[in-house]
Amino acid sequence: MVDVVLRGRSEPMAAALGVVRKIIRTGQGDGLVITGEAGIGKSALLTAVLREAGRLGAACGTLRADRIGRIVPGGPLLTALRDGLDPVLAAETAEPLAALAGQPLRLLDAVAAALEQRAVERAIVIAIDDAQWLDDLSAFVLRSLPGRLAHSPVAWLAAARTVDLPFLAGAAGDAPLCRLELGPLADGDIIAIAHDQLGALPGTATRQMLEQAGGNPFLAVQLIGGLRHAQARGTDPDGLPGELVRAVQRQLRTLPSQAVELVRVAAVFGEPLPLDDANELLDGLSAQAVAEAADEAIDAGMLSGERGALLFRHGLVRESVYAGLPARTRQFIHLTCARHLREAGSDALAVAAHAREAITPGDEAVALLLADAAGEAVTSMPRTAAELMLTAFGALRPGQPNWLALGERCVKLLSLVQRCTDALAVADKLMAYVDDDEAAGRRKARPSGSWSPPTPVRACCRPRT
Secondary structure (H helix, E strand, C coil), rough: CCCCCCCCCCHHHHHHHHHHHHHHCCCCCCEEEEEEECCCHHHHHHHHHHHHHHCCCCCEEEEEECCCCCCCCHHHHHHHHCCCCCCCHHHHHHHHHHCCCCHHHHHHHHHHHHHHHHHCCEEEEEEEHHHHHHCCHHHHHHHHHHHHHHCEEEEEEEEEECCCHHHHHCCCCCCCCCCCCCCCCCHHHHHHHHHHEEEEEEHHHHHHHHHCCCCCCHHHHHHHHHHHHHHHHHHCCCCCHHHHHHHHHHHHCCHHHHHHHHHHHHHHHCCCEEHHHHHHHHCCCHHHHHHHHHHHHHHHHCCEEECCCEECCCCCCHHHHHCCCCCCCHHHHHHHHHHHHHHCCCHHHHHHHHHHHCCCCCCCHHHHHHHHHHCCCHHCCHHHHHHHHHHHHHCCCCCCCHHHHHHHHHHHHHHCCCCHHHHHHHHHHHHHHHCCCCHHHCCCCCCCCCCCCCHHHHHHHHCCC
């Protein structure tokens, strides 16, 4: 294994190595369950512990469970026992075990016997990463092995995002395994990681960016990687590092499709996303399917649940999910959010925030939605209302069915908020269109010269000289 500098984890490292040294010293089994959110450093801790355990003379096996691996009964456990440069079990011992996958009790007996015999020669350390994804057969065997091997020098190290690990509820003898929860790293540890990778102490701007990681080593390392690449190119980092966006996208792809859709909607909607709103926004899914998707996203560490609403565990994750969305997908979700909020009677600015991001040139439906929001906000936020109305009008083109009517609304609103220069500019565009001979065929029903700026613009804006 490649040596890594493990910052800020001296106490967890000491606790885990204490378990390894204890089984070597006493010849009795023991174990430790390490929990914490995604990216908090559980895998890095296991890697460091296994490296030191190997140096202490133990035979080490490691398995990393995942969703895909769950379709192979017993696969992760058997892989951990037979793989590696110094496998726990020799090939001639490990290979016959696969044939027992359809017979759980016989497999349990065979694995227990093989490990007990091997432990006579060397202490054994079995590390189980992402244990929450273990398949049923591996979980069944592991639920019984610690008790069966309580009097053999075998250490069980499990890392998971949840503390609910029934397959490791019992361990050496009848006592439960000790539990250790990893929390966020301190700011000083994050800065030390940056120094390790950048070769110098980070400056003020870099430190402020790293603070957004909230002590999560995974996010911090991705940010530092982006800074390092920008440093190598001799450029300043611009926005979110691509490494972080790609890393979050890789995590997202491990989720079921419905959970992915929910996470994307949550990233666009903003925080918090009430589950009731999620049900409406994902109208192709049942409430039960949305609830299950939420559980999947929470279990994966992407989201957290609080008082019937969904939030991202880290703002950087939300930003990365948002940045990784194709432009058209992002616009579609924004439009869906705007329409939902409008129908729900939400605040005009909440509607406008999404409509503004959803609007594309020539999109009359969204332009009218944005104009309506501007009209509702004109009294309380006149400047914002003016910008929203100008955005709505600017999206349409002369000749579109609602262009002239929306232009009139724009002039009126701009006049009311004393944006006279802008009001006159829009009025000039409307007058030019009405007076255009090429438009004569489109205005037969309107007498020539019948359009004129509405009263507000004539009242508040003086003729220009």
